[in-house]
Amino acid sequence: MNLKDHYPESRWVAALKNGDTLAFDEIFRLYGKRLYHFSLGYLKSKTDAEEVVQEVFMKIWHNRASLDPGLSFNAYIFKIAYRLIAERFRKSDQEKKYLHEIASESIDFTAEMDERANYRSLLELVERLIQKLPERQKEIIVLRRIQGLSVADIAVRLDISPKTVEHHITEALKNIKAGLDPESIAGLLFFVFFVKKV
Amino acid sequence: MAFDINILKRFFEGNYSRKDYIAIREKLFSEEDNREFRELMLSHWVEFDSIRLPDDNVDHILDKLQHKISLEENRAAGRYRFIQVFQRVAAILIFPLLLSFLAYLYFQPEKSEFPEAYAEIQCPMGVRTKFTLPDGTTGFLNSGSTLSYPVGFGKGRQVELTGEAFFDVVHHEKSPFTVKTGKLNVKVLGTSFNVISYPGEATEEIILQTGKIEVLDNTGKTVAELNPDQRLTVNHDDRTAKRSMVISSQYTGWTEGKLIFRNEDMTQVAKRLSRWYNAEIVIADKRLEDFTFYATFVDEPLDEVLKLLAITTPIAYSEEIREVSKDGLYPKRKIVITINPKKINQFK
Numbered sequence: 432m433n434l435k436d437h438y439p440e441s442r443w444v445a446a447l448k449n450g451d452t453l454a455f456d457e458i459f460r461l462y463g464k465r466l467y468h469f470s471l472g473y474l475k476s477k478t479d480a481e482e483v484v485q486e487v488f489m490k491i492w493h494n495r496a497s498l499d500p501g502l503s504f505n506a507y508i509f510k511i512a513y514r515l516i517a518e519r520f521r522k523s524d525q526e527k528k529y530l531h532e533i534a535s536e537s538i539d540f541t542a543e544m545d546e547r548a549n550y551r552s553l554l555e556l557v558e559r560l561i562q563k564l565p566e567r568q569k570e571i572i573v574l575r576r577i578q579g580l581s582v583a584d585i586a587v588r589l590d591i592s593p594k595t596v597e598h599h600i601t602e603a604l605k606n607i608k609a610g611l612d613p614e615s616i617a618g619l620l621f622f623v624f625f626v627k628k629v
Numbered sequence: 630m631a632f633d634i635n636i637l638k639r640f641f642e643g644n645y646s647r648k649d650y651i652a653i654r655e656k657l658f659s660e661e662d663n664r665e666f667r668e669l670m671l672s673h674w675v676e677f678d679s680i681r682l683p684d685d686n687v688d689h690i691l692d693k694l695q696h697k698i699s700l701e702e703n704r705a706a707g708r709y710r711f712i713q714v715f716q717r718v719a720a721i722l723i724f725p726l727l728l729s730f731l732a733y734l735y736f737q738p739e740k741s742e743f744p745e746a747y748a749e750i751q752c753p754m755g756v757r758t759k760f761t762l763p764d765g766t767t768g769f770l771n772s773g774s775t776l777s778y779p780v781g782f783g784k785g786r787q788v789e790l791t792g793e794a795f796f797d798v799v800h801h802e803k804s805p806f807t808v809k810t811g812k813l814n815v816k817v818l819g820t821s822f823n824v825i826s827y828p829g830e831a832t833e834e835i836i837l838q839t840g841k842i843e844v845l846d847n848t849g850k851t852v853a854e855l856n857p858d859q860r861l862t863v864n865h866d867d868r869t870a871k872r873s874m875v876i877s878s879q880y881t882g883w884t885e886g887k888l889i890f891r892n893e894d895m896t897q898v899a900k901r902l903s904r905w906y907n908a909e910i911v912i913a914d915k916r917l918e919d920f921t922f923y924a925t926f927v928d929e930p931l932d933e934v935l936k937l938l939a940i941t942t943p944i945a946y947s948e949e950i951r952e953v954s955k956d957g958l959y960p961k962r963k964i965v966i967t968i969n970p971k972k973i974n975q976f977k
Contacts, residue, residue: 452695452698455694455698456691456695459690459691459694460691463687463690463691464682464685464687465677465678465682467687467690468677468682468683469673469674469677472641472642472643473640473641475643477927477928478885478886478927478928481690484687484690485690485693485694485697488690488694489694489697489698492694492698505674505675505678506671509670509671509674509675512674513667513670513671516657517657517658520654520657521657521658524654524658534647540647544647545646545647545648546646546648547646548646548647549644549645549646550645550646550647550649550650551643551644551645553647562923569876570874570876573876574858588856588857588858589874
């Protein structure tokens with residue numbers, strides 16, 4: 432078998448190496464959708480997944496001269512994609528830090544909760560509870576936890592005393608906690624039970 | 630210890646626990662000690678080949694890529710072959726890029742010897758445009774808006790706006806940045822803020838995200854000063870100005886393609902949807918004006934948004950059939966919103 436036939440896409444890769452834009456389109460048709468859904472699974476965000484695909488393919492285009500049609504193109508794409516996915520994952524983790532924090536402060540993560548509750552739905556619930564807070568509490572929790580302002584800064588900005596700010600934060604967290612009672616959470620547990628044999 | 634592939638699968642499918650999330654995070658955050666994890670992900674990628682993917686379409690990503698590439702190529706070669714691109718790329722993709730490219734040409738340093746020349750950025754309906762001004766100030770122009778400014782900013786930083794724009798102004802102690810709308814002037818040193826001033830509407834709105842701004846009327850009198858997360862609504866009909874606290878990110882989400890509604894009444898929702906999607910949206914039942922709406926949409930097509938609205942609120946909608954006019958053009962889409970009598974009681 433000719434080395435060139437080893438990978439079905441190698442013909443396109445060779446053409447792309449010479450700057451053929453049609454070959455680029457063809458390679459996108461082979462990998463674009465797959466890469467999009469792969470990234471979406473890890474990033475849970477359509478925008479992020481789309482941007483990963485764009486960045487990967489722009490990199491492929493820019494580095495086309497150094498492509499080697501004899502190597503696995505699949506592995507090459509993965510190498511670029513992995514770094515970009517990890518990068519975006521870290522960014523989104525940082526952006527959602529307040530949700531992780533509020534969740535761990537408000538829920539008693541027993542071993543069971545830690546392993547059997549759907550964490551994604553749990554965070555969504557926390558987010559909904561924040562949105563449902565009374566206007567003033569929501570405003571203050573957003574300033575404090577999402578925008579990261581200090582209690583003193585919030586007090587100055589809203590022209591109220593730091594004590595009042597703290598009071599609103601306590602009340603807000605109390606309200607969130609109330610919405611995370613065992614009954615509401617029960618629905619988020621996976622329906623997989625490890626039943627002990629009697 | 631070997632990383633459990635089931636954790637990876639559960640996370641990928643979206644059925645993961647906190648423990649799973651933390652395990653994945655630990656691997657994706659670490660630069661070393663994740664070779665094995667990377668190989669697991671690689672085998673997932675390889676195996677992903679044989680999985681049947683959903684029937685959705687990613688052609689729009691290819692369109693964007695082709696466009697980016699042709700821009701880069703043309704810029705590098707100094708040729709401007711836009712025609713080919715025009716034929717292939719949908720307007721929604723090309724306009725923002727084309728405009729920023731033209732703006733790029735405009736701001737070549739050698740052009741700044743004509744200080745009185747004005748540049749204008751027009752954003753067509755249904756599109757948003759990113760812009761960069763000569764001083765480095767960046768921002769977004771929303772659907773159906775126009776921004777004009779002196780090329781080179783020779784005589785101070787003054788821009789004129791009709792419609793909606795978000796500005797992230799570069800700080801210059803000695804040169805204030807002024808946005809002039811129909812009846813107001815927004816004066817800043819260096820901040821980020823959103824201005825809404827569509828012609829034919831009684832109110833103008835200014836929302837401050839960071840920094841400090843001063844809003845003046847067109848005689849130069851101060852209307853108000855704003856602090857971060859404050860909104861100023863000026864009504865020119867009854868000559869009132871109202872300042873209120875808001876979460877500013879809700880008003881700037883449009884720059885990222887997010888359409889955010891926070892307790893907005895249906896009249897407002899219809900108005901914003903009309904602008905965003907360049908369609909005519911009519912509320913046929915007065916009773917609907919009492920309902921408020923709360924939602925965030927990210928890059929959803931109009932049909933999807935309407936479908937979601939119909940599920941979560943007591944509305945029904947229908948689209949009027951469009952007839953080709955004499956000059957061969959199709960008019961805007963027209964959507965009529967009515968009350969869904971079956972669901973109205975659930976929402977009372």
